[in-house]
Amino acid sequence: MSKILYFEGAGMADAETSKATIGNCRIRTAFRLDDGQAVYLEILGNHVSPKDWKTKVNGVNRCAWEYTGGVDSCHYIVDFTSTNDCNNNRISIPNDDRVYELDRMPRRAFEYNERDILRFVNSLGASFDGIQVVNDLGGYRVFKEDPPRGSCIYNFQEDFVYDPALIEKRNAVHDVVYQIEKAEREEDLRSEGGKFVHFPTGRTYPNFSLWVDQEHTDQLHLLRYYNGHNRHWLITIGDDGTAEDWVNSAVECQLGKYGC
Secondary structure (H helix, E strand, O other), X not given: OOOEEEEEEOOOOOOHHHHHOOOOOEEEXXXXXXXXXXXXXXXXXXXXXXXXXXXXXXXXXXXXXXXXXXXXXXXXXXXXXXXXXXXXXXXXXXXXXXXXXXXXXXXXXXXXXXXXXHHHXXXXXXXXXXEEEEEHHHOOOOEOOOOOOOOOOEOOHHHOOOOHHHHHHHHHHHHHHHHHHHHHHHHHXXXXXXXXXXXXXXXOOOOEEEXXXXXXXXXXXXXXXXXXXXXXXXXXXXXXXXXXXXXXXXXXXXXXXXXX
C-alpha cells in the first residue's frame, strides 16, 4: 500500500499557477518523519517569467524552472500547543542562486511538481511514495479550529482519511449553493431589493463560505453574507438523496463568532 503525504491546499486552487501545476500554489502539512519527529512544512509555488528564469548569474541560471517551488516554512514541532516552533526549531535548508542539481538535496527552491516536492520531503528523513494536495472541501486543514487552550493546535496528516467519494458530494453541494447565490443576487440586483451588497460596477457575484466540519466529515458549514448581517447553516450529507436534497434540509445555526 502506497504511503501518501497529504497537503492542505491553502485557499489558492483557482490561481493560474495552481491549475498549471499540482492543484494549489500554496500547500502546507503537519507530518512525522520516519523517526517519529513531527514537522510542519509550507511550500509556495510561483510562476516565473522566461525573462527571469533564463537570466544568468555568474554564468548560471538564476532559476531553472518556469514554475518554482519555495519552502516558506519548515520546522520541527516540539511545542504542540503553539506556533513558536517556527522561530525556535527551524530546519536549516540551503538557500542559494546556483542551478538545481539532483544530487544536492535538500535545498530551499526546486521545480514545483509532485516529484521534486516528494524528493524534498523524503530528504528530511521521511519515506513517502507520493503526495496528494487536498483542496478546499477535501477536509484536511493543518490547524485545528479553536482548540482548547493548552491542547494540540495541529491536525496531523497521518490522522486524515482521504475520501474521494465524499469530496465529490461536497463539491456537488458547493455547486448547488453557488447557483442559489447567483440567482438570488442577480434577482436582488435587478429588483434593487437591497438584500445583498453589490459592486458599484453593476455586476454581482456569488459570495459565501462553505467548509467541512472539524469533527463530523459528513457535515458542511455554510455562511452567507447579506446586507448588514450574516446567516449560518449546517448541511448534512447523507448516504442517499441529492445535493439539492441536502441543501434544502440544511439547519440554520446560531452565528456565534460568524456574526457581523
